Amino acid sequence: MTKKISQKNIETESGDVVGRDKIVNAPKQVKISHIRRLFRDLSTEYGNEDKIKQICFELTAYQIEKDVIGLEAKLNDAGCTNNYIENAEVVKQKFAKKLYHYQEYQSAQRIFVLLLAQISELFRAKILPLLNEGKDVIELQNDIYEEIINPIYELLSKEASEDNVLYLNPEEIKGMIYYLTGRCHIKWIA
Template sequence: MPYEGRESVPVTQSNNDVGGHMGGRDVNVYANAGDVYLTAPADLARNQKASVFRRLFERLEQEANEDKVLTGYIRQLEIYTRVVENEEVVGLEQKLRMAGRDRQVTLATGLKENVFATLKANLFSPTYQMIAATLMAKVHERFESDVRHLIDDGADSAAIDRAVSQHIIAPFAEELEECPQFEDVAVDYVRGMVYFLTGNCHIRWDKC
């Protein structure tokens, strides 16, 4: 519907030197063509965009201050830290070689071990375990939704790698980088999660 302007009200702003808009709250910005853009306050926009990882890392910081501890893995994380039942026990290296990914073995092993070491170091943190479980769940879901069908259809490695990067590595790394408390290399952390799930048989790179 067309925009109907309100009756103008005279307002006096004297002796003010302000950059940008002088409005006290939302500002209606008019383009040359007459379009109207509603500009929300910056703080509100940032709060609405806060990702689940940012909220969890903020909780982790509070948890550290309160010295809360656990004695084992939380249920949500146990799903991904145990090997899939009835799956032939094959190591990460062999899984990658079966899929023709020999060149990835060395780096993949190192990234997977980094994830495992971080999990062990944070064994007593319920919030960190929730962060890891959330990321693993997201990685697994994206792999099954956006990558698995390419493997089953016989796509080449380059197409599969592009899909992994576009749908898994890049978006989740960006979310982690928005968390001030996250001090790892986000891209490698997410890739490590992919290989960790591969090693535990939750992700397969060959045709099932």
């Protein structure tokens, strides 16, 4: 049952009785980041099995190997131990499998392109100068974590909080570094 409202001989079944101007503010539309939107889109695409057949140009560029010496030889040349190289190969493969599994989803492709580009740029800006100064690769592990892995993981924790598909973890982010190294997008020696 609705309550009748009256004001100076104005009766209404429901609603507002206004003496002059009624100002209604529309709810603000919240802008979301590009990467958050991509994760939302990916969730929908994945749920609907909305696959595509073509890999975007930007992702293809990261999948092409620029030379053939491979990850092991590159890290060996940089002075890495066998244990280090074995671990790098394992985490690289973990990421490569995830990339392969989700490459048929357009939003996943865009997410991977953004992350690979960011990792590549962070490596060149933060790690390569340390290598050029003569810092040993093994000594760089904390720098790699602090300058690349942790910031990317924090970005994902914040912007991909609704991610229910990719679940990228720090180990896979580290795998992206070695994936890029193996395809010669990242160089460990000048």
